[in-house]
Amino acid sequence: MPAASANSNPTPIPKRDEILQIASRLFYEQGFGATGIKQIIDEAGIAKGTFYSHFQSKEQLGVAWLRARHATWNGWFEEAIRNRKSAGKKLLATFDFLESWLADCNYRGCAFLNTMAETPDFDSPMREEVTAHKNQLHERFQKLALEHFADQEPEASARQLGSVLFLLFEGALVETQNFHDTWPVEVARVQAKKLIEQESAS
Amino acid sequence: MPAASANSNPTPIPKRDEILQIASRLFYEQGFGATGIKQIIDEAGIAKGTFYSHFQSKEQLGVAWLRARHATWNGWFEEAIRNRKSAGKKLLATFDFLESWLADCNYRGCAFLNTMAETPDFDSPMREEVTAHKNQLHERFQKLALEHFADQEPEASARQLGSVLFLLFEGALVETQNFHDTWPVEVARVQAKKLIEQESAS
Amino acid sequence: MPAASANSNPTPIPKRDEILQIASRLFYEQGFGATGIKQIIDEAGIAKGTFYSHFQSKEQLGVAWLRARHATWNGWFEEAIRNRKSAGKKLLATFDFLESWLADCNYRGCAFLNTMAETPDFDSPMREEVTAHKNQLHERFQKLALEHFADQEPEASARQLGSVLFLLFEGALVETQNFHDTWPVEVARVQAKKLIEQESAS
Amino acid sequence: MPAASANSNPTPIPKRDEILQIASRLFYEQGFGATGIKQIIDEAGIAKGTFYSHFQSKEQLGVAWLRARHATWNGWFEEAIRNRKSAGKKLLATFDFLESWLADCNYRGCAFLNTMAETPDFDSPMREEVTAHKNQLHERFQKLALEHFADQEPEASARQLGSVLFLLFEGALVETQNFHDTWPVEVARVQAKKLIEQESAS
DNA sequence: AATGAATGAGCCTTCATTCAT
DNA sequence: CATGAATGAAGGCTCATTCAT
Numbered sequence A, B, C, D: 001m002p003a004a005s006a007n008s009n010p011t012p013i014p015k016r017d018e019i020l021q022i023a024s025r026l027f028y029e030q031g032f033g034a035t036g037i038k039q040i041i042d043e044a045g046i047a048k049g050t051f052y053s054h055f056q057s058k059e060q061l062g063v064a065w066l067r068a069r070h071a072t073w074n075g076w077f078e079e080a081i082r083n084r085k086s087a088g089k090k091l092l093a094t095f096d097f098l099e100s101w102l103a104d105c106n107y108r109g110c111a112f113l114n115t116m117a118e119t120p121d122f123d124s125p126m127r128e129e130v131t132a133h134k135n136q137l138h139e140r141f142q143k144l145a146l147e148h149f150a151d152q153e154p155e156a157s158a159r160q161l162g163s164v165l166f167l168l169f170e171g172a173l174v175e176t177q178n179f180h181d182t183w184p185v186e187v188a189r190v191q192a193k194k195l196i197e198q199e200s201a202s
Numbered sequence E: 001a002a003t004g005a006a007t008g009a010g011c012c013t014t015c016a017t018t019c020a021t
Numbered sequence F: 001c002a003t004g005a006a007t008g009a010a011g012g013c014t015c016a017t018t019c020a021t
Helices: A015-030 A037-044 A048-054 A058-082 A087-104 A111-117 A125-149 A155-179 A183-201 B015-030 B037-044 B048-054 B058-081 B087-104 B111-117 B125-149 B155-179 B183-201 C015-030 C037-044 C048-054 C058-082 C087-104 C111-117 C125-149 C155-179 C183-201 D015-030 D037-044 D048-054 D058-082 D087-104 D111-117 D125-149 D155-179 D183-201
Strands: none
Touching: A015 A037, A015 A048, A015 A058, A015 A111, A037 A048, A058 A087, A058 A111, A058 A125, A087 A125, A087 A155, A087 A183, A111 A125, A111 A155, A111 B111, A111 B155, A125 A155, A125 B155, A155 A183, A155 B111, A155 B125, A155 B155, A155 B183, A183 B155, B015 B037, B015 B048, B015 B058, B015 B111, B037 B048, B058 B087, B058 B111, B058 B125, B087 B125, B087 B155, B087 B183, B111 B125, B111 B155, B125 B155, B155 B183, C015 C037, C015 C048, C015 C058, C015 C111, C037 C048, C058 C087, C058 C111, C058 C125, C087 C125, C087 C155, C087 C183, C111 C125, C111 C155, C111 D111, C111 D155, C125 C155, C125 D155, C155 C183, C155 D111, C155 D125, C155 D155, C155 D183, C183 D155, D015 D037, D015 D048, D015 D058, D015 D111, D037 D048, D058 D087, D058 D111, D058 D125, D087 D125, D087 D155, D087 D183, D111 D125, D111 D155, D125 D155, D155 D183
16 A cells, blocks of 8 residues: 555545535536435435534525536636636637537526525525626726726727626527527627627728 | 306306406516425415315426416406507607516516526427517517518518617616516617617618 | 214214324323424324314414313313212312322323413413313312301401311422322321311310 | 643633533424534534534433532522521512523423433433432422421321422413413412411411 | 534434325 | 315425544
């Protein structure tokens, strides 16, 4: 037995993370409400009590899921636009990212919007995560828009364009999920290109 | 007893309709999954068996709900744009309607998109109702766009604009629900106006 | 098959009553809190849901138990004093009853006081049953005392004696349960006799 | 580090005592069965294992609670009668003490009788504490009665009176807890006075 | 001593559906 | 058509206790 790092467990994933990982998959694929604690602990191979020693409640697990998802998804998003040379190119690239991500996730769509749909209470902890996530995404679009339109448009106008691109992004996301077809992304991208380039040209 | 209007029975509301009406309210406010049969029959004041003599299953009730909702919501939509004198005006009016409807429903949003979010199976009966509803709405936007842009744009371009307006509508809908604030509708309306009028001007 | 009353089921005990009967035994023997719904339904041979179609909640079952117990126990009490020729004799007979009942129930004591002990919340539905039961028992002692002392004592004094006999009864009950020995009943009876007869003599 | 009082450790409260103190409050207020280990360790700010290194089991903690409670309550009792000049006065003073104590504890009543009620097994360790406590209290009443009635009554008669006063005390205790009203103490005190003084007079 | 993850049986309650009446 | 008792799996969560660290 030379070292613990040899074969089987190179730091065997802290149990809490394993639970979160399994739950994340199930919440995303089936929905938060449709996923029971039992399924999570069965797939994790642990006892009920073990689960509750790691998470106060199912809702707290839901919050942890959305927080982790926020980091993960933002990572994908930023990575996808990182190499683009300008803010305009980055804005356009978001729609390429949208298309490939939605195909990859089998059109299950946005974990946050799906959660919002089954969480009517606006003040619930999970809804706060949803709002925070979308707020940040909206701000990201605005920041890119401000950068791109800075020298040709007044700030208010640039902000409006950032919001429009955000809404096109969200609309395309939701309708691609709905139709299981990426035509909405294509439509949005075409319009986005027009907005981004036309303004430059005028 | 020749006619139902004869004596004892002023046909108040057929029981099936009453159940559907109550269920519709609950499904919309709380979500389909979060609403139990028990609550429905309790509020309707009927027995379990009575419910199942009217509806095969909860899912069938869900389908009936979405079908009725489709008719109702489309009625609101058409009514809201009926008086506008041109297709362009009608397209713009859809955003006014969106704003007032979302405020009226306490930002609970779209019954169809909410249902989609908690129904991962694309082939399920309820998802079919969702897809059908959004398909028709999209076609409505295209039809109006074709009418409005008919003489100044090629058909493909008009269709693209119809789809863009649809995506702006859907994006604004979803984000107004999310933020409990109508700024997204305002953003979408401003852009919609630009698209509708600018094209006319160019 | 001549009649349903022949052999097996002469009105087979309504299921609700059977549940109540089983639960009553378990609540009394083990305590309300220490008895789980599972044990009740297992002994009744029914499903969880069946239980909940008969009783709203465990607490409601508890209330039903105490109400039934009130009727049963009062029946025993009244039966035990029924044949005595005078109010004084009846008052004395309550202590004979107390002794034989406590031995019969294996010194498990009073269902109501036991329930009170594990129900700190004074306003809870089960506590209300306890208070009502003891109130009525107290009033029974007072009524007998008024009858017995009517012509030799002012009313207030007769009431005081009724209450004293009630407290002796309750004290003896509780301490016989505690010690698993009926000496407290004996002590109480001797004192009761003195109070009942001495007053007559003075 | 010769003595524990040296530097860092002003020995605030030994941890075991702190646990016991917290548990005592919770057991008394909520009942033994209704109080979970988790609540105790949470309020004590310690870990599960720490708890079990101080107490073998919940039941052993229960025993420790009752032993400590015995000492505490007896202290209150003795303190309350200490200044009275005679055994007769002391006997009477027990009812004054009863009244003020029951009001102070918010009518939660006697920890021992409450525990008895939820502990059907007569031979269990906790029941032994209950029996021991009540035995000693009964003996205390007898001792005072013997002292008070010594020269006017035969011993057996004095003992009987001691037991009667004990039963009145217990009955008043239990019914004051039940009714959340001290009338039972008042009734018992009036009778006690009569017994104590009348015998002296006869 | 002290930690807190792990256990597994148990808590009370609700689920959608069926079926004998 | 209507009733509501019956099902059995599942819901989220707590229980007292153990044990490797």
